[in-house]
Amino acid sequence: MQRRLIGRATDIHIRPLNEEKATQAATDLLGELFIFSMITTDxxxxxxxxxxxRKEEARNKALEEIxxxxxxxxxxxxxxxxxxxxxxxxxxxGRGWPWVLPRAFTSGVAQAEPEPEPAAQQPTAA
Incomplete structure (x- = not known):
């Protein structure tokens, strides 16, 4: 399959590996896969x-702007x-509502009557 992918002849006879070389190749492959997976995870x-x-920095910036x-x-x-x-x-x-505006601001519009001052309370005899 590898030979077909790289464009080499596929009709040649490939000798099988002995058990020791096959084990070594499998060990190398597993080691490289482990290292590759650790690097990609990192x-x-x-x-x-x-x-x-970056998200935290953006949140802090937005909070500061607020x-x-x-x-x-x-x-x-x-x-x-x-x-x-x-x-x-x-x-x-400011002494109560409604405000009484000076004539210059009303220009002929009827002004509200000022509120009467509250009657002074008479001390009651005990």
């Missing part, structure tokens, strides 16, 4: 290890709180 595990390392985005959103939230506080300070709003 290469596969090395590749999968690299793949796992943390940065959260920090950015937290800063924006704080800035918005400061802006709302400034608007409330300027407009006098």
């Amino acid at each position: 290469i596969d595990s090395h590749r999968s290890g690299n793949s796992e390392a 943390k940065e985005k959260m920090e950015e959103l937290e800063r924006e939230k704080q800035m918005m709180k400061l802006r709302v506080a400034e608007v409330e300070r300027v407009t006098g709003a």
Whole structure:
């Protein structure tokens, strides 16, 4: 079969091996197959290890990006709180709902009436 694969003549007579040479050839073949299988297993595990390392690195990078985005959103939230506080300070709003906007912002639209101040409680005689 080997001769046919490499294109040599197949009609020649091949002498059979004696038992010692056949045993030695089989031992060599099994040893080489074992070594080959160990090397391929090592290469596969090395590749999968690299793949796992790359996946872990990608997960860590994505997590870091999410943390940065959260920090950015937290800063924006704080800035918005400061802006709302400034608007409330300027407009006098923030004492309750509805807000009362200055005339410049309403341009003829009816403004909501401010809420009446709660009545002061009279001390009761005990």
